[in-house]
Amino acid sequence: MASSTLDVGVQRPTSPGGKTFLGHPRGLATLFMTEMWERFSFYGMRALLVLYLVAGTSEGGLGYTAAVGAAIYSVYNAMLYLLALPGGWLADRFWGARKTVAVGGGIIMTGHFLLAVPSTASFFAGLALIAVGSGLLKANISTMVGHLYDGPNDPRRDGGFTIFYMGINLGAFLAPLVIGTVGQNIGWHFGFALAGVGMALGLVQYLMGTRHLSARSDVVASPITPAEKTAVFRKAAVWAALAVVFFGVVTLSGRMSVDWVIWPLSIAGIAVPVLYFARIKRDKDLDEAEQSKMKGFIWFFVAAAVFWMIYDQSGSTLNIFATDSTASTLFGFDFPSSWFQSLNPLYIMALAPVFAWLWVWLSRRGKNPSTTMKFAFGLLLIGASFLVMMLAMGAAAGGAKVSPLWLAMVYLIQTVGELTLSPVGLSVTTKLAPAKYGSQMMGLWFLAVTAGDCVAAIMQLLVGDATGSTWYFASQGVLAVIAGIALTMYRKNVVRMMGDVH
Known part of the structure; x- marks a missing residue:
């Protein structure tokens, strides 16, 4: 989204040393592998998520009914896409795409490792972190692919996005075969930990290959002003305080259940x-x-x-x-x-x-x-x-x-x-x-x-x-x-x- 307002002249050479990736800028390999590992972690965890939620406590699961487990899954998936909106906004106004993706990858990795901890509280905290991190990463990594090319008319552009799309599906294909097998045959939390390892691999190679990315990915397209920043933080604090008070009252009343999370988020998503x-x-x-x-x-x-x-x-x-x-x-x-x-x-x-x-x-x-x-x-x-x-x-x-x-x-x-x-x-x-x-x-x-x-x-x-x-x-x-x-x-x-x- 930011690339349309920037001069192509700020872009660093896309193929340092003449090296390319399947005839495309070298940075495409970095983004391809990052997205492949992120999708590997996401789809591997997703293959286990509802099964873990509905598995009996004697089987190491959380013991929810099929209806509640499916509802938790649906809301979680919905929040990934809802949070892509603020994820794009943060890149445009605060950090730039490159830094936002790095932060998102780190948050996703932390979330997966929290899922690996045998605790209900850490499990739901991990889900929340994965949703937030995915919103940051998903909103910006495709934009960074576009930054690698000389504008929308670059003849390599469509092919580059096709290669990137194959990385998504390659990670999604392999994940259930590997993480699903470990989670179901060895232990749920081992599977979740393996998803965290996948995201860690993606993050490490992203940080190592970041020098091959376009300089445009560093640019904050529309930097936020101090006055706007103050207003945003004030509104965020108000909404956070309201949420804390609301759920605090529900918890103290002894009525707190997962329904009190699913219903508000579902209504908000609509x-x-x-x-x-x-x-x-x-x-x-x-x-x-x-x-x-x-x-x-x-x-x-x-x-x-x-x-x-x-x-x-x-x-x-x-x-x-x-x-x-x-x-x-x-x-x-x-x-x-x-x-x-x-x-x-x-x-x-x-x-x-x-x-x-x-x-x-x-x-x-x-x-x-x-x-x-x-x-x-x-x-x-x-x-x-x-x-x-x-x-x-x-x-x-x-x-x-x-x-x-x-x-x-x-x-x-x-x-x-x-x-x-x-x-x-x-x-x-x-x-x-x-x-x-x-x-x-x-x-x-x-x-x-x-x-x-x-x-x-x-x-x-x-x-x-x-x-x-x-x-x-x-x-x-x-x-x-x-x-x-x-x-x-x-x-x-x-x-x-x-x-x-x-």
């Missing part, structure tokens, strides 16, 4: 994007065309929220189903249930190039689906995946263990849906963004994940023991299918709102 849209709607600086585009964007935002509400349950309700109701043997080979979490990144690495080629091939023939239809396909597919889960749940009735191929099919359908919606959503967000909100709109787009996960958390708490039942999956699957049909029926209206964006 309220923030609503308030943000309301603020933009009231902005008199936006002309009629820009306001119309924002109305069209709301359709895509809601569709994305419904999509992520279901998709992100791969690490919660589907992970529990994998452990409790799915056979862990295929073709005579035994494996931990957490390995199912490697299917999505594996499918992504295999299918992303196919879809990139497919859209170009269809475009050349004038048959490339519109953005609205691609979103509709995504909703229909994510809905279909939960309808398949409904059938799988029915097949597991009475304690039967179903074939692993059920979940393999569900994850395949979800991945195809992701490839029709997620990359297209990033693109249409940049196209529909009013000039005044160019950078902020990308943060608003990621809030669709926050909103969807928070709705899932509330729903999981409300349905309680019915979480994971056939009607639980069926109702959400039908909702997504209806949303996809509605978007298809109203696509002409949405296209009209989009104006000159196609």
Whole structure:
């Protein structure tokens, strides 16, 4: 976000000594490895998280019900994306991207090692630190990839981001196979510690390779003034004091439980994007065309929220189903249930190039689906995946263990849906963004994940023991299918709102 306001002339040579990384600036290797190890730590811990939450105390877990465990997972995932907004703001106003990523990596590493301590208090403190650190790192490391190139028209730029994207999925693929195996077969806290080691490796090589990064990553784009800093610290102190008083009263009354954390965070995760849209709607600086585009964007935002509400349950309700109701043997080979979490990144690495080629091939023939239809396909597919889960749940009735191929099919359908919606959503967000909100709109787009996960958390708490039942999956699957049909029926209206964006 900061690069658009800076002179390319401040950039140091991108390939000291003539060395490159696959034909790209040497700094790409540093960022590739940093993101790969960060994703390794994140997805490895995520593969164990809900399983540890719902495992009985005799098994070393925390003994929560499936509903509460899934809700904790959903809120945690939602906060990662919500905290990316202040993470980007801190880089722009205080530290610059390079320092912010280093601080974020250190906080993430500390959080993972706190998870390794056999204490409930340290566990939740660790989750909070990982969420904060991920917000700092996630918001800025992609920006630093952009800094390596000579502006948006550098012919190597798209290829660089593709290589970086593969690092994300490589880390996500390997993590459950390694950390999941250790956590389930040796001990939960050993798995969490291994995730911390992964982040430590990523942080060390980041600090060692930082000299290869662009000088633009050091620049604070819009330094905060002393008056603004005082105002920010004052507001932060007030909100922190209110939180301490609120939870102090609840604790002293003897009513403190995890619900008192999940509900406020879930409501906040839904309220923030609503308030943000309301603020933009009231902005008199936006002309009629820009306001119309924002109305069209709301359709895509809601569709994305419904999509992520279901998709992100791969690490919660589907992970529990994998452990409790799915056979862990295929073709005579035994494996931990957490390995199912490697299917999505594996499918992504295999299918992303196919879809990139497919859209170009269809475009050349004038048959490339519109953005609205691609979103509709995504909703229909994510809905279909939960309808398949409904059938799988029915097949597991009475304690039967179903074939692993059920979940393999569900994850395949979800991945195809992701490839029709997620990359297209990033693109249409940049196209529909009013000039005044160019950078902020990308943060608003990621809030669709926050909103969807928070709705899932509330729903999981409300349905309680019915979480994971056939009607639980069926109702959400039908909702997504209806949303996809509605978007298809109203696509002409949405296209009209989009104006000159196609």
